[in-house]
Amino acid sequence: MDILTIILLIIGFVLLIKGADMFVDGASDLATKLKIPAMIIGLTIVAFGTSAPEAAVSVTSALNHSNAIAISNIVGSNIFNLLVVVGITAIIYKIDIDDVSLKQDFPVLLISSILLLLFIVTSSQISRIEGIIFLIGIIAYVALLIVKSKKESKNMPVGTTHLSNIMIVLFIIVGLAFILIGSDLVVDASKDIALSLGMSETLVGLTIVSIGTSLPELMTSVTAAYNKNTGIAIGNAVGSCIFNILFIVGLTTTITPIATTNVMVIDTIIMILALIITYILAYDKKDFNRKDGIILVSLFIVYMIYIIIRN
Structure with missing residues (x-):
């Protein structure tokens, strides 16, 4: 471990934090400007943008004909999104869930899974x-969101924005760029530090890399929750999971079919169980509170222990 690695790790976290702040500000003002519910912005622009690392890993693997990693990458990312992203966000600030999300977005994710x-x-x-079926699914889902946003925008009052049109675009593009560059720096630096401390490459891949892409x-x-933009927060988590399965797995398998393994079956079942638990916690109360967040994060810790023991 050298001082340069530590410096790159710090720079990566700074870019992540600043980029997330800019990205959320731009997305929030875009939702207000277009009179679109923040939840829909979270399910589309924010979710698709933050899933770029997973898309890059999976598509690159497919092009190199070594795309078995695509499924484990996607499934691991979705488990992290459901248990950690939703969990930590709920610990910071209670997330209210509307009926539409419970009756539409969560079921779409469950059916896809x-x-x-x-x-x-x-x-x-x-x-x-099967990959093409997934791609048709994501096209239909986005089309549904567009139709829904047009209907809801007619009844929404015009809000005030803090950024001009040009600045909104710049904040979204620059913010996302900072997030992607920052996450890449953090993953690379963390891998170097972990390997220097004696962790195996397999364990590093299953923990640091899978977490890093999320x-x-x-x-x-977290930034959206801190700014009380809970629609963007939960829309980002759920939307990213849907995008990961329907678009990334769809595109990857359309390029090259993916051979399946028993480990894929186990991890996908765990992902579905995580989704069901998350849905049950939200269904009755129509929210995720701090207690729910602690439960979800605790379950992820148990999952990580299982991964370490398994490998």
Whole structure:
């Protein structure tokens, strides 16, 4: 471990924090300017933007014909989003969940997750046809959100924004760039530090790298929660999970079919259980409170212990 690695780690965290702040400010003002609910902005622009690291890893693997990592990357990221991103966000500030999200977005994620599990267990690979089915799913889902936003925008009052149109675009682009560069620096520096402390490459890949690709979602949702933009916070977490399965797995398997393994089955089942637990916690109260957040984060710690023992 050298001083340069530590400096790069600090720079990475600074870029993550500043980038998330700019990204949320830009997205929030965009929602106000367009009279679109913050939840929809979170489910689309913010969710798709913060999923860029997962997309880059999976698509690059597919192009190199070594894309078995795509599923573990996506499933691990979704487990992190559901348990840690939602959990830590709820610990910081209570997240109110509207009926539409409970009746539409969570079910879409559950159906997508179950479909992924079925594709894994019923064949030795996830085929191109199945990948295309996922891509059709994400197109239909985004189209549904666009139609929904047009209907809701008619009834929304015009709010006040703090940024001009040009600054909104700059804040979103620069903020996302800072998030992606920062997360890359943090992952690389953390890997070097962990390896120098004696951790195996396999364990580093399953923990630091999988968590690292989800840092954009975590920092964006935490920043949104701190600024009381809970619609963006929960929309980012749920939207990223949907995007990960329907678009990233869809695109990756359309490029090259993915061979399935027993480990994929186990991890996908764990992902579905994490989703069901998250949904149950929100359903009755229509929110995630601090107690729920602690439960979710605790479950992730248990999952990490299981991963370490398994490997």
